Amino acid sequence: MSRDFINKTLDQLKASLRLLVIPYLIVSVALFSVWLISRHYDILIDNFFREPAAILKFNPFLGVMSNLGVLLWTFSAAICLFVAVLLIKKGSRKIGAYLLYSGLLTFVLLVDDFCLLHEHIFPQYLNVSEKIFYVAYILAMLFFFTIFAKIILQTDYIILLIACAFLALSIVSDLVLRQTGIAVLIEDGFKLFGIVTWLIYFSRTCYQQTVILLKQSSQLGAGVERD
Numbered sequence: 050m051s052r053d054f055i056n057k058t059l060d061q062l063k064a065s066l067r068l069l070v071i072p073y074l075i076v077s078v079a080l081f082s083v084w085l086i087s088r089h090y091d092i093l094i095d096n097f098f099r100e101p102a103a104i105l106k107f108n109p110f111l112g113v114m115s116n117l118g119v120l121l122w123t124f125s126a127a128i129c130l131f132v133a134v135l136l137i138k139k140g141s142r143k144i145g146a147y148l149l150y151s152g153l154l155t156f157v158l159l160v161d162d163f164c165l166l167h168e169h170i171f172p173q174y175l176n177v178s179e180k181i182f183y184v185a186y187i188l189a190m191l192f193f194f195t196i197f198a199k200i201i202l203q204t205d206y207i208i209l210l211i212a213c214a215f216l217a218l219s220i221v222s223d224l225v226l227r228q229t230g231i232a233v234l235i236e237d238g239f240k241l242f243g244i245v246t247w248l249i250y251f252s253r254t255c256y257q258q259t260v261i262l263l264k265q266s267s268q269l270g271a272g273v274e275r276d
Contacts, residue, residue, distance in 0.1 A: 083097045090174070114237060114241065115162070115237070117241070118162060118237075118240060118241055118244050119159060119162055119163045121244045121245060121247075121248050122155060122158055122159035122162060122163075122244060123159055124248055124252075125152075125155045125244075125247055125248045125251050125252075126152050126155040126156040126159055127152075128152075128251060128252055128255050129148045129149070129151045129152030129155060129251050129255060130148075130149065130152035130153075130156075131255075132148055132255040132258060132259060133145050133146075133147075133148035133149035133151075133152055134149075135259070135262070136148065136258060136262060137149070139262055139266075141258070141262065143200060144200055144258055146197075147197045147200045147201075148251075148254070148255065148258070150193065150196075150197070151193075151251060154189060154193065155247070155251075157189075158186075161182070166182070167179050167182035167183075183220055183224075186220075190213065204250075204253075204254045204257070205250065205253060205254070208246060208249060208250040208253070209247075209250045211246050212243050212244075212246035212247040212249075212250055213243070214243075215239050215240070215242040215243030215246060216239070216240060216243035216244075216247075218239040218243075219236050219237070219239035219240035219243060222235050222236035222239060223236050
């Protein structure tokens with residue numbers, strides 16, 4: 050084994066440790082939080098990690114549409130955050146900030162939907178009304194449209210407005226309709242349409258911005274070569 054290979058491996062190990070330390074700290078905090086919640090609320094640690102279907106022995110298709118919505122939220126958040134970091138590093142700070150805020154907002158919606166924060170966790174364990182969440186989301190969206198209005202108008206904003214309309218209809222259905230039977234189909238149907246449209250909008254916007262960035266990089270590279 051050559052000295053160059055050993056040095057290269059050691060350098061890569063050091064770089065990898067610097068890259069992994071923050072994600073590993075976040076995972077450690079999450080695991081410690083699970084232990085604290087388990088002790089405080091007398092919940093078996095197994096219940097945090099095993100699949101609900103395995104614990105309760107119910108049909109694995111139960112909640113499949115809700116899980117689909119969570120996956121779609123995840124796709125949207127990942128795409129936005131990845132392209133946001135890419136654009137910010139390349140100097141496109143305004144559109145990068147827009148996608149960063151969008152990704153973080155999507156991540157909050159993802160966690161809320163996945164962990165049932167506004168439906169169960171906060172009302173039952175922290176005595177926080179579900180309506181407070183709705184008010185917070187409305188304010189977050191107003192801030193979103195106010196701060197990034199110029200950027201939004203440069204994108205396919207009609208698709209974004211359709212997504213927001215479906216999500217708003219889902220909230221209204223949740224507040225007005227009795228959540229049984231067909232009402233559940235209506236509310237969650239609106240939400241699923243909203244999530245799908247949200248994903249389409251941000252996937253398209255991120256793709257367009259990535260293409261623009263690649264063209265700019267290509268033109269810059271060609272200009273350097275000519276010089």
